[in-house]
Amino acid sequence: MGMRLLQHRGADGARSVIAASNDRAAFVPGAESVRALALAAIAAGHSLADEVAARGNGATVDPAAELAAGRLIAPIDHPDPAHLLMTGTGLTHLGSAEGRDKMHREAAAAEQQTDSMRMFLAGVAGGKPGPGEIGQQPEWFYKGDGSQLVGPEAPLAMPAFAQDGGEEPELAGIYLIGDDGTPFRLGLCLANEFSDHVTERHNYLWLAHSKLRQAAIGPELLLGAAPADVRGTSRIVRDGAMIWEKPFLSGEANMSHSLANLEHHHFKYPLFRRPGDVHVHFFGTATLSFSDAVRTEAGDIFEIEAAPFALPLRNTLVRAAEDLVAVRQL
Known part of the structure; x- marks a missing residue:
């Protein structure tokens, strides 16, 4: 299953981006929105997936649980x-x-x-x-x-x-x-x-x-x-x-x-x-x-x-x- 990006909003209103691939999902360090990630990828001259990879992995997360909790917004x-x-x-x-x-x-x-x-x-x-x-x-x-x-x-x-x-x-x-x-x-x-x-x-x-x-x-x-x-x-x-x-x-x-x-x-x-x-x-x-x-x-x-x-x-x-x-x- 290819890489998917999700936008997350915590109970305190803080926003973040989740990258999911196969059966693993983790927060993307330093990313508050998919649009900001994409702008950075365009400026660097590489793909959005490469931009995500360049930032490493944050804490792991269960997207299905976050969806059920109402913490996923439009991507x-x-x-x-x-x-x-x-x-x-x-x-x-x-x-x-x-x-x-x-x-x-x-x-x-x-x-x-x-x-x-x-x-x-x-x-x-x-x-x-x-x-x-x-x-x-x-x-x-x-x-x-x-x-x-x-x-x-x-x-x-x-x-x-x-x-x-x-x-x-x-x-x-x-x-x-x-x-x-x-x-x-x-x-x-x-x-x-x-x-x-x-x-x-x-x-x-x-x-x-x-x-x-x-x-x-x-x-x-x-x-x-x-x-x-x-x-x-x-x-x-x-x-x-x-x-x-x-x-x-x-x-x-x-x-x-x-x-x-x-x-x-x-x-x-x-x-x-x-x-x-x-x-x-x-x-x-x-x-x-x-x-x-x-x-x-x-x-x-x-x-x-x-x-x-x-x-x-x-x-x-x-x-x-x-x-x-x-x-x-x-």
């Missing part, structure tokens, strides 16, 4: 949440058009392909270009900034006005922009991209509204080359009983786009290459409980797990209080 953040951007791409996985197409089919004539199906097929045809080539542009959406990022075991809140709060089990790429504008992929996290599928189904032009939601990432940042085949399980627990469970697939072997193509079409915009910024980019999924007619309720627990991650991502669905926003004339 990436930014001191200024406005400089962490959450975005994503959809219709990127083989089979992912099925659920989306099912949602939108009623809005189109039976003999017509929906916009979702056309975009999916375009990705299948051109989403994995050869070296040095630029492939088909994917669907893209904005989710919010660092204020919307939720860590493991924390509540996942849907707004009071939301029609649905549905899970989306997937992988998220974690990036840091270097001083010269170069995007560096730090690694991958398990993620729950979390969307409002009822709002999206009502009208596809409301996709942007349906995606402006919180999102959760798992406790571990997986370093190194991205695994090509990731197989996991997504489930929903209600009142102590599992009401839905399904396997999900990710990694390039199960995708219609390469990661490099998705990354190009995100970072091709100069505003996303601002030095020091952090990006959490969700790569999409083909598995939704909504497609199986599940309607989530406040109190439901989303559980997502997949190797090579050792720890699950678990969040409880809550609904935020209603609040009418009134603009004042100045």
Whole structure:
């Protein structure tokens, strides 16, 4: 199992970083955040794993026990949440058009392909270009900034006005922009991209509204080359009983786009290459409980797990209080 980095916050608020590899985990001396470690690695001209190795080993720790105690936070953040951007791409996985197409089919004539199906097929045809080539542009959406990022075991809140709060089990790429504008992929996290599928189904032009939601990432940042085949399980627990469970697939072997193509079409915009910024980019999924007619309720627990991650991502669905926003004339 490859190296994973975790961010820890003690009872006194003190922060630290844990490096886990195989069945051993220890604190990283002198590290208070993964972002700071990555900045040091960039400055030294070596990998994030090399930066961790150069610092030696601190006290050993049990990540599962720390997760259960509520002392693990999201494995990436930014001191200024406005400089962490959450975005994503959809219709990127083989089979992912099925659920989306099912949602939108009623809005189109039976003999017509929906916009979702056309975009999916375009990705299948051109989403994995050869070296040095630029492939088909994917669907893209904005989710919010660092204020919307939720860590493991924390509540996942849907707004009071939301029609649905549905899970989306997937992988998220974690990036840091270097001083010269170069995007560096730090690694991958398990993620729950979390969307409002009822709002999206009502009208596809409301996709942007349906995606402006919180999102959760798992406790571990997986370093190194991205695994090509990731197989996991997504489930929903209600009142102590599992009401839905399904396997999900990710990694390039199960995708219609390469990661490099998705990354190009995100970072091709100069505003996303601002030095020091952090990006959490969700790569999409083909598995939704909504497609199986599940309607989530406040109190439901989303559980997502997949190797090579050792720890699950678990969040409880809550609904935020209603609040009418009134603009004042100045």
